[in-house]
Amino acid sequence: MAIVARSSKFSRIMWPTVAWIVALIFFFPIFWMVFTSFKTDADAVKPEFLFSFKPTLENYFNMTENYDYWRFAANSVITSSFATILALVVGVPAAYAMAFNPSRHTKDILVWMLSTKMLPAAAVLYPMTFLTKNMLGIYDTHFLVIVVLCLINLPIVIWMLFTYFKEIPKEIIEAGKMDGVDTWGEIKDILIPLAWGGVASTALLCFIFCWNEAYWTVRLTTTEAATLSKLIEGNRAPEGLFFGRLSAVSTAAVGPIIVLGWFCQKQLVQGLTFGAVK
């Protein structure tokens, strides 16, 4: 008994300490980025100015005055939001069908969908440019970015939703059927309320992935639909990096998503641990 008491006291101190250390390690790069964003480019590379320096907002003024930050930010919000909505609109019915009416090919389809993530993006750069620019004429439009972001994240969305839906007893859906609820009603009134945590965390993760996507958003846009990824890319200079300036742009780019994650952390944890303990 005494051993149990000692070990639980040890655990009570040990695990939170480990958790704090791990959290600080993960948080450190973000802290460093924010910290550097308040230094001038010259101070940012001087080792003796690690902590003692005169804070400046110069990099943030430069970002808004010379680079039109708000236009890039608005494009990121528009494309990430609509791509997430579109992915859910397609993903929820797809995951529903596979979870509750599986065929003998369902598993193969799921694996095939995931396998599309294995294709190196650079391999289809030329066909994508040709198709969207020369044939469809939708290059550098929000529509294209939304569709591409949706398609990139659809496999993850369907897989996550499928996993959550599988946890819901089939009998509940069948009971709904017995009461005369149609398919749309089953999804809307039974499935989504029951798996709300999972749907919310899927949406949040999809939004984060869309927001952070850099390969296609940089290469399929020029001015009209360029997102924050392109703004960061444009601040990499040919003669070395301007660390202060780059840190400010990066802070302003990841800031909204960190704030969103902070407010939604309850849903995120709830969704990610959904069905983990039976």
Place this chain on the structure above:
Amino acid sequence: MKSLLNSALGLTLGVAFASSASAQDLTIAIVNNGHMINMQKVAEAYTAETGVNLNWVSLEEGVLREQVTSDTATGGGQYDIINIGMQEAPIWGAAGWIEPLNFGAEYDVDDMLPAMRNGLSHEGTLYAAPFYGESSMVMYRKDLTDAAGVVVRDNDSWANIKGAAAAMHDPDNGVYGACLRGKPGWGDNMAFITTVVNSFGGAWFDAEMRPQLNSAAWNEAINFYVDLLGNYGPPGSEGNSFNEILALYNEGKCGMWIDATIAASFLEVDGVAYAQSPNAGNPVGANWLWAWAMAVPAGSPNADEAMKFIEWATSKEYIKAVADHPEFGWGSVPTGTRASTYAYPEFQAAAGFAAAEMAAIESAAPEATDLKPYVGVQFAAIPEFPEVGSAVAQEMAAALSGAKSVEDALAAAQDAADAIMKEAGYYE
């Protein structure tokens, strides 16, 4: 839910088709450097005068190249004007990826510095107009050399340069004898290293375009570079490129710096003096030549308007506009492009480095020679060079950091370069 879906689709399609460019719009892809950022402000006057809207897209150098090549391969039209360097201009011109430039008599193309004009031309046709150009030179602290009792001369020997670095080196007081590029990259450490190798009588390739990194000249040059920077450079030099060294120099931590002439316009410490690049017996190729230039990609639907803008942005009139701009002045004008810039007394007064810069640019020798059978000083004007240069750059950084011996690094670099050149079909 239905109404939400309808609004979503409506808004999506709305924003999708809202983006159509008018005939008076020019989309300009630029690299991120001070002169290009300044140009965006100065060009507001051009828009006011002509009504042409300028959309600036700032891109990282590698992404810019990738976007332009994929755009050109699909018929162009994405950009009306692009920034390219001296490495690409003749290659892309020969490939028909960029349009030949034809300007009116008022542009005075003969005022363009001959080295720049030649470097941006292919078979006598100009394909890109420079908005700033540079060579390399020694920027040293005369107060420190005087105190140490040493003298740095124009085209000095590397042995004397090393002696001067050793005399000024005082790490206990935070002063390092020589600050040089060490960060891996074909445009970073390899730009400087190539000039050192050239000055030791080495070259990247022989007449059959076989890499020569296993030659005695490379071995001698790299051993010298590692010795100089390793013993008299700041710690962590393998992470330093232009911007990092500029910060160190302005903090008074460098006795000398051999780098782009453009750096001189950013130096804020007192007592800086300039000298032409040193050599080890071969002055040809000891100082580099580079220009950032503007070109019109083939397939631009607004080629005529684009040409007009380039004509303005690289003209004498533009240089005067920067000088007269309330935010800038003569100290901020783009240099290294036109002889007339150096003739302005106001510029000479504002830029103490003007004469040294002009001399460095004029003495740069990008032409192919028996010793160096390719065009380019600190690069070879072949499409494969960025790949070769980047692979070799990693090995040189490894040698500098001590992770590899110079001999091992050069052997690995030779193997990597040989594989790339063989793969490209230069030889079997």
